[in-house]
Amino acid sequence: MTHLPEHLLNGYRNFMQGRYASESGRYVSLAREGQHPETMIVACCDSRSAPETIFDSGPGELFVLRNVANLVPPYEPDGEFHATSAALEFAVQSLKVKNIVVMGHGRCGGIKAALSNNAPLSPGDFIGKWMSMIGPAAETVASSTLMTSSERQTALERISIRYSLANLRTFPCVNILESKGRLTLYGAWFDISTGELWVMNKDTGDFERPELD
Amino acid sequence: MTHLPEHLLNGYRNFMQGRYASESGRYVSLAREGQHPETMIVACCDSRSAPETIFDSGPGELFVLRNVANLVPPYEPDGEFHATSAALEFAVQSLKVKNIVVMGHGRCGGIKAALSNNAPLSPGDFIGKWMSMIGPAAETVASSTLMTSSERQTALERISIRYSLANLRTFPCVNILESKGRLTLYGAWFDISTGELWVMNKDTGDFERPELD
Amino acid sequence: MTHLPEHLLNGYRNFMQGRYASESGRYVSLAREGQHPETMIVACCDSRSAPETIFDSGPGELFVLRNVANLVPPYEPDGEFHATSAALEFAVQSLKVKNIVVMGHGRCGGIKAALSNNAPLSPGDFIGKWMSMIGPAAETVASSTLMTSSERQTALERISIRYSLANLRTFPCVNILESKGRLTLYGAWFDISTGELWVMNKDTGDFERPELD
Amino acid sequence: MTHLPEHLLNGYRNFMQGRYASESGRYVSLAREGQHPETMIVACCDSRSAPETIFDSGPGELFVLRNVANLVPPYEPDGEFHATSAALEFAVQSLKVKNIVVMGHGRCGGIKAALSNNAPLSPGDFIGKWMSMIGPAAETVASSTLMTSSERQTALERISIRYSLANLRTFPCVNILESKGRLTLYGAWFDISTGELWVMNKDTGDFERPELD
Numbered sequence: 001m002t003h004l005p006e007h008l009l010n011g012y013r014n015f016m017q018g019r020y021a022s023e024s025g026r027y028v029s030l031a032r033e034g035q036h037p038e039t040m041i042v043a044c045c046d047s048r049s050a051p052e053t054i055f056d057s058g059p060g061e062l063f064v065l066r067n068v069a070n071l072v073p074p075y076e077p078d079g080e081f082h083a084t085s086a087a088l089e090f091a092v093q094s095l096k097v098k099n100i101v102v103m104g105h106g107r108c109g110g111i112k113a114a115l116s117n118n119a120p121l122s123p124g125d126f127i128g129k130w131m132s133m134i135g136p137a138a139e140t141v142a143s144s145t146l147m148t149s150s151e152r153q154t155a156l157e158r159i160s161i162r163y164s165l166a167n168l169r170t171f172p173c174v175n176i177l178e179s180k181g182r183l184t185l186y187g188a189w190f191d192i193s194t195g196e197l198w199v200m201n202k203d204t205g206d207f208e209r210p211e212l213d
Numbered sequence: 214m215t216h217l218p219e220h221l222l223n224g225y226r227n228f229m230q231g232r233y234a235s236e237s238g239r240y241v242s243l244a245r246e247g248q249h250p251e252t253m254i255v256a257c258c259d260s261r262s263a264p265e266t267i268f269d270s271g272p273g274e275l276f277v278l279r280n281v282a283n284l285v286p287p288y289e290p291d292g293e294f295h296a297t298s299a300a301l302e303f304a305v306q307s308l309k310v311k312n313i314v315v316m317g318h319g320r321c322g323g324i325k326a327a328l329s330n331n332a333p334l335s336p337g338d339f340i341g342k343w344m345s346m347i348g349p350a351a352e353t354v355a356s357s358t359l360m361t362s363s364e365r366q367t368a369l370e371r372i373s374i375r376y377s378l379a380n381l382r383t384f385p386c387v388n389i390l391e392s393k394g395r396l397t398l399y400g401a402w403f404d405i406s407t408g409e410l411w412v413m414n415k416d417t418g419d420f421e422r423p424e425l426d
Numbered sequence: 427m428t429h430l431p432e433h434l435l436n437g438y439r440n441f442m443q444g445r446y447a448s449e450s451g452r453y454v455s456l457a458r459e460g461q462h463p464e465t466m467i468v469a470c471c472d473s474r475s476a477p478e479t480i481f482d483s484g485p486g487e488l489f490v491l492r493n494v495a496n497l498v499p500p501y502e503p504d505g506e507f508h509a510t511s512a513a514l515e516f517a518v519q520s521l522k523v524k525n526i527v528v529m530g531h532g533r534c535g536g537i538k539a540a541l542s543n544n545a546p547l548s549p550g551d552f553i554g555k556w557m558s559m560i561g562p563a564a565e566t567v568a569s570s571t572l573m574t575s576s577e578r579q580t581a582l583e584r585i586s587i588r589y590s591l592a593n594l595r596t597f598p599c600v601n602i603l604e605s606k607g608r609l610t611l612y613g614a615w616f617d618i619s620t621g622e623l624w625v626m627n628k629d630t631g632d633f634e635r636p637e638l639d
Numbered sequence: 640m641t642h643l644p645e646h647l648l649n650g651y652r653n654f655m656q657g658r659y660a661s662e663s664g665r666y667v668s669l670a671r672e673g674q675h676p677e678t679m680i681v682a683c684c685d686s687r688s689a690p691e692t693i694f695d696s697g698p699g700e701l702f703v704l705r706n707v708a709n710l711v712p713p714y715e716p717d718g719e720f721h722a723t724s725a726a727l728e729f730a731v732q733s734l735k736v737k738n739i740v741v742m743g744h745g746r747c748g749g750i751k752a753a754l755s756n757n758a759p760l761s762p763g764d765f766i767g768k769w770m771s772m773i774g775p776a777a778e779t780v781a782s783s784t785l786m787t788s789s790e791r792q793t794a795l796e797r798i799s800i801r802y803s804l805a806n807l808r809t810f811p812c813v814n815i816l817e818s819k820g821r822l823t824l825y826g827a828w829f830d831i832s833t834g835e836l837w838v839m840n841k842d843t844g845d846f847e848r849p850e851l852d
Binding site for chain 1: 326
C-alpha cells in the first residue's frame, strides 16, 4: 500500500480499533444530524499545538481554523479569496457557534519569522506577506532590545492574539452578536514545553494561568 | 473563571492529567528542539474530521492547515494575504515536510454550499467567494441531476481534492521537490458516519479503502 | 463424452454428490408443487455476479432474469418479443412474487460499452442498441470529465439501476401492486472486488452498505 | 433495515462469511483482470434451475443469460432492443467464449403456457408473444393427443432447445466460429425432481444421461 504514508495508515488503524470503535454511535449521529459545535478555535498549524489534543475534545466539539500563527485578518469585503474570513463567516452565521477562541502558542515559527529579517522562503514570499499583517507590532517588539529574544517572541505571540481578537470585532456579524451576548471571544496561549495554558483576562488583556483545582 | 468556556477548561484539565502527564518529556524536547513533522495535512475546519484524531497522532507529528473544505488555491504571487500559500510555503521550505495530504470528508458544509444556490451568509459573502474557487466544477456536478444529492456531494468532495492536489503542483517549490522525489502528495477522504478513510490511488485518481491488516 | 464441456460435467457431478444428495427432498417437492419464489432478481449475465451465489440461495428461492447490464426496458405493449417484459409479467402475474430486486455490479462490461465509443462488435450491433436504452444518461456521465473513469462507471451503474426501477413502475401491474403494498421494488449493487453489497435507500436513491449484524 | 428483503440479507451474510471469505483472492483478481468465462449458458429464469447451482460453478466461470424458457430468437439485425442477441454478441465477440449451452428444464412454466390456451396474463401479453416464438411447434405438440400431458411438456421443452440451437446458428458470428472449431454449441435438459441432467447428443439430437464416472 503506497498511497498513504505508513505512519498515517498505522495511526488510522489505531483510530478505528480505538476511538471509532468506542464512539461509532457518536460519529453516526454526527453524520446524520450534522455538526453543532459550540466553539470555534483559531489556532496555528504548528504540529505541537493541536486544539483537539490540548482540549481533549471529541468529534463534533470544535470547529477549527488553522493557519500560520493563528491570525485573523481584518474584515475586507473585497471579493477576494479569504480563507479565514470564510471560515469565520461559516462558523458564526451558519453554525452559530457561541464562542471563538484565538489560541496562540510558544515558539511559534510564524511569529519568529515576523521578528527576524530572514530572506523570503520563496519568490512568492507568502510567509513574509502573511506575517506582515502584524508588521508594525513586530517591528516595535523587535526593537525592544532590553527584552531577551525569548521575551520578545512571547510578547509578540500575545500581542498578535489581541490583534486577531480586535480584527474579529471588525466583522459586523461578530460585533453585533457579541454586543447581544450571543457570542463570546477568548484568547489563550499554550506553552509547548510545560503544557501550560495561559488564558487572556478579558478585562485587562493579560495572560494568566487558570486555576484547575 | 469566566475567561475560557467551561468545556475547554475541563478538557484541558484532562489533557494535563492524561496525555501531558504521560508525554511531558516529548513536549519538553519538542519545545527545545523545535518541530520536525514529516507530514503536512490540509484539512477542513469541520468539527468531525480532526486529523490528529483520525490519524491518532501525537504532538510534533502533523503540521495541519485547516480551512473550509480543505482547499488549496492556485499559486498566485501577487503580494496579497494567502493563508494557505503561507502555510504551504512554511511547511515545504522551512520545515521540509516529506508528505502533503489533502484530506476531505463527507457531508462537508463548504462543498454543500458550493452545490446549492443559497443566499450569501453575510454581505461579505466570504464563503461564496471562497468556494467559487471550485465554481466551475460545482456547476457541472450540480447539473448532474441523474445522480442523487448525496452522490453529487461525494463526487464534488473528491473532485475538489484532486483540484487542490493539482493546485499544489502549481507551486514551484512543490513541483520541483516532487519531481526530485523529496515530496509526495496524497489525497484522502474521510467518511464521518462509518469512520472509513478512502485513500486516493495516485495512478488513477480513484478513492479506495486501504487494506488495514 | 463430448456432448458437454468437461468442466460442466465435473461440476454437475459435484452437485449430485453434494447439494442434490442433501436436498433431494426439496427438489422433489419443488417439482411436485411448483415454484413459489418470493423474489425476482433482475441481474447481469456477468460471470462474477450470480445472484444465487451472492445471496447464498437454494432451489426455489429466486426467480432470476439475467441480461446484459440488468436493464429493464420501459413498458411497450407493441406485440414484439420482449424477453424482459415477458419474465416480468410471468413473475408478477403468474408467480406473484413479493419483491423485485434490480441488482447491478461494478466493472460491468455493458455499462463500460455504453460509456465508450467503441465500434460495434458485429454488424447487428446488438450491444450498442441494447445499451442505447440508457444512452442519454451514458452521454451525460461520459462527459463528466472531472470524475475518473472508474467514478463514471460506478455512477452510471447506479443511475441505470434507478432507471430500471423507474421503468419497472411503467408496467401497470407493477405500479398497481406496489401501490397496494403487495409488491416492493429494491435496488442493489455488488462490488466484485470487495464482495460488498450496496443497497439502494428507497427514500433517497443512494446506495449504502447494510449493517450485517 | 428495510431496504432489502430479510432473506436476501441473511443469505448475503452467509456469502460474506462463507464463500467470499474463502475466495476473496479470486474475487479480487476477477475484478482486477476482468472476467474470462469459457462458457455461456442460456437458461430459464425458473427458481429451480440456476446454472451455477447445477454446475457447482464458482465466480468467473459461467456467463449466464436467463429468460423465460431459455429461448434464443433468430438473428434479426433490425435495430430493435434484443436482450438475448445483445448477450450473445457480447459473450461471443467480446468475451470469446468457447462453449454455448442452451439448458432447459422440466416443468417449465413458459413451455406450459405455450402448450395451453390460457388467457393473457396482462393486456401486454408479453409471455404470449414471447412464447409465440415456438408457436408452430407448440401447436403441433399440443395436438399430439396420443402423448400424455407430461410427455407433451417434455417433448416441447426438448424441441425448443433444438430450436434455440438452430437459431444460434443464424447469427453469422456463431456460425463462422463454429465452423472454424472455435465455438461449440450444446443442449442440456435438467429434471428438477430427480436432479438428472440430460445432455443432447449432437449427432442425433437425442437427450441422454451422461455417464458420470
